[in-house]
Amino acid sequence: MRFPTRTAPAPVLPGLRGTARVGRRVADLLPRLRPGDVVVLAQHDLDRSAAEALAAAGVSAVVHTGPLLSGRYPAQGPQVLADAGVVLVDGLGADATAAVPDGAAVRVHDGAVWLGEEPVARGRTVDAEVLAHETGEARRGLAHQLEVLTHTSAEFVRREQDLLLHGTGLPRLHTSLEGRTVVVVAPGRDHAQDLAGLRPFLREQDVVLVGVDTGADALVAAGLRPDVLVVGPDESDLPAAAAVRAARDLVVRAEPGTGTTAAERFEGLRTRPRRVQTAAGSVDVALLLADRQGASLVVGVGLDGRLEDLLDRQRAGTAGTFLTRLAVGHRLVDAAAVPHLYSGRVRPRHLLLVLVAGLLALAAAVATTPVGQEWTDHASTVLTDLAGRAYDSVAGALTATVDTVGDTARGLLP
Incomplete structure (x- = not known):
């Protein structure tokens, strides 16, 4: 007689589990990311926008082939990921992208990436203490980055001086901007929150709304219609077709020396997209x-x-951004400052409340004078007389109605 045997349960291995998504750059991985994924990267010094995109995708861990902070400058991306509760591991080595199969079920534990019970890449866990220390050390590199920015700015001025100083190459828009307030919405830090804070200002002012790349999607999501849309050549930055259809003007930007742009797929939606070739950003x-x-x-x-x-952006267009701010600085206001500077338009109900308050104050002041006392007594007498007459009229009408009803009822009785 055979007795049934009980199979021992598989041991529960420690660590964080997820599907591995392997790539060199965040932009290449974003379309494939799902909540809980483990991202294996080789992109150095993650900037804030890339980190926010990873956090919004719901990844559980980010592991890096090299150091998360190279020391050149205090990149903001790692801190954004840490604040979002994402597990951080770095120093896996250049071979990690080949050692970790893309799409495999992996574990992240004790600074290593595991396939089953075998570690395939080892590094170190980056906790809050390590991140704070290395961020402080990286701040020493800001001076060098400023020197680089100064050099690239001089080179940008040499190549784009006509655009910066004279607007050469900029298209003419159907939408009139002359003498109007222009609100430029870009996909950046706290853009949705700042846009929500501008609602009273947008409702009460005659503004022109300009959406930049996926910033146009934020306008549409807020129930607003972009008047002008400016898009760049990067396919991942293009807005949804609904935003393009809503805009009256579409400006497509291309890098110098290139004949096509990613935005050409929208040409069927617009009659004549305006083109501009420049190294400046959208x-x-x-x-x-x-x-x-x-x-x-x-x-x-x-x-x-x-x-x-x-400095955190670390893109070729950083110098252009810096110089553009200088060129437009006399007109430019940050959206976060508008609620502090703008209290709103005076509405009719405000004027009515002021008028009523003034009349009440005037009546109280007049009532304290001898003439006012005489007017008050006279008004009281008149009001009392009117009230008495109204009472007599209503009472007489009610009595007559009751008598008529009574006579009618008696006439109906046998």
């Missing part, structure tokens, strides 16, 4: 358009306003 083109076409005020939503933000 946000810079939007700001220069507003400045050169006579906007009275430019409100920036989601723009990089701080020096640390500019």
Whole structure:
């Protein structure tokens, strides 16, 4: 007689589990990411926007082939991920992208990536203490980054001086910007929150809404219609077709020397897209358009306003962004400052309340004078007489009605 045997349960292995997504750059991985994924990266010094995109995708861990902070400058991305509760591991080595199969079920534990019970890449866990120490050390590299920014700015001026100084190459828009307030919405830090804070201002002012790349999607999501749309050549930055259809003007930006742009897939939706070839970024083109076409005020939503933000981007267009801010600085206001500077338009109900309060104050003041006392006594007498007459009239009418009803009832009785 055979007795049934009980199979021992498989041991529960420690660590964080997820599906591995392997790539060199965040932009390449974003379309494939799902909540709980483990991202294996080789992109150095993650900036804030890339980290926010990873956090929004719901990844559980980010492991890096090299150091998360190279030491050149205090990149903001690692801190954004840490604040979002994402597990951070770095120093896996250059072979990690080949050692970790893309799409495999992996574990992250004790600074290593495991396949089953075998570690395939080892590094170190980056906790809050390590991150704070290395961020402080990286701040020493800011001086060098400023020197690099100075050099690249001089080179940018040499190549794009006609655009910066004279607006050469900028298209003419159907939408009139002359003397109007222009609100430029870009996909940046707290752009949705800043846009929500602008609602009273947008409702009460005659503004021109300019959406930059996926910033146009934020406008549509807020129930607003972009008047002008500026898009760049990067396919991942293009807005949804609904935003393109809503805009009256579409400006497509291309890098110098290139004949096509990713935005050409929208040409069937617009009659004549306006083109501009420049090394400046899409946000810079939007700001220069507003400045050169006579906007009275430019409100920036989601723009990089701080020096640390500019350095954190580490893109070729950083110098253009810096110089554009200088060129448009006399018109440019950050959206976060508008609620502090603008209290709203005076409404009719406000005037009515002031009028009523003034009349009550005037009546109280007059009532304390001898003439006012005489007027008050006379008014009291008149009001009492009117009330008495009204009472007599109503009482007489009610009595007559009752008598009529009574006579009618008696006439109906046998």
